[in-house]
Amino acid sequence: MEEQNVLADMLDWRKNFGVTTMKDFDLKELNAIRQYYPQGYHGVDKEGRPVYIERLGKINFERLMKVTTLDRYIKYQIQQYEKTLTVRFPACSAAANKHINRSIAILDVEGVSLKNFTTPVQKVLMQLRKIYNEDYPETVHQMVIVNASPGFRLLWNTVKCFLDTDTIAKIQVIGNKYQSKLLELIDKSELPDFLGGSCNCKHEGGCLRSDKGPWKETSKAEELKLKK
Structure with missing residues (x-):
């Protein structure tokens, strides 16, 4: 009964938020x-996950809030969640020749501490985590947090209070000696150079702007269909 209620709530949310038209x-x-909040999908891990x-x-x-609004940024992130479900996972499944329905997440927290975890930043991150936990559950296989300073570890002890035990179990927090761990999960050619890999996507404005992955050709094909 509880699972049915969760599903019903998720379907109501998708309808009320207009998720189906978010693309x-x-x-x-x-x-x-991306200049003020660098993030994006880039490559696949050794199992073929985005x-x-x-x-x-x-x-x-x-500066981020001077170029956009919280509402618009949340809509963009929901759009990306939807793209992962409908485009990235199927493309990765086809490329790996097996079912892919989870991703790998890397959070680079260099310079993050209690001092810069301000109320506005908390508001954005908590809103995104709420949407992810309630409406896109079980889509992350593993999360690796790198460049964790002593200041961040104090912050992490606070943040963990907002996460469920299953989510915490998927997260590994590492200091500045993280390259070997990432290279266990991801080939060097698929990992950005700023994380110890060999990729820089210099012709596309950098790795976090390139959207590199098996899904890219699928996205181009869909764009061509829309133009016809």
């Missing part, structure tokens, strides 16, 4: 957003 949402300020990367230590929230 048409155009975030014209995306390049500026890899999502955020550089939380590079967030400039004040």
Whole structure:
């Protein structure tokens, strides 16, 4: 009965939020957003799962809110969740020749501590985590947090209070000697150079702007269909 209630709530949320039409949402300020909040999908792990990367230590929230709004940014993230379910996972499944329905997440928290975990930043992150936990559960296989300083570890002890035990079990927090762990999970050619890999996507403005992955050709094909 509880699972049925969760499903019903999720379906109501998708209907009320207009999730099915979210693919048409155009975030014209995306390049500026990525400048002040670097994040994106890039490559696959050794099992063929899509890899999502955020550089939380590079967030400039004040400037971010000058180029967009919280509502628009949340809509963009929901759009990306939907793309992962409908485009990235199927494309990765086809490329790996097996069912792929989870991703790998890497959070680079260099420079993050209690000092810069301000109320506005908390509001954005908690809103995103709420949507993820309630409406896109069980889509992350593993999360690796890298460049964790002593200050971040104090913050992490606070943040963990908002997470369920299953989520916490998927998360590994590492300091600045993280390269060997990431290379256990991801081939060097698929990992950005700023994380110890060999990829830089220099012709596409950097790895977090490239959206590199098996899904990219699928997305191009869909765009061509829409233009016809």
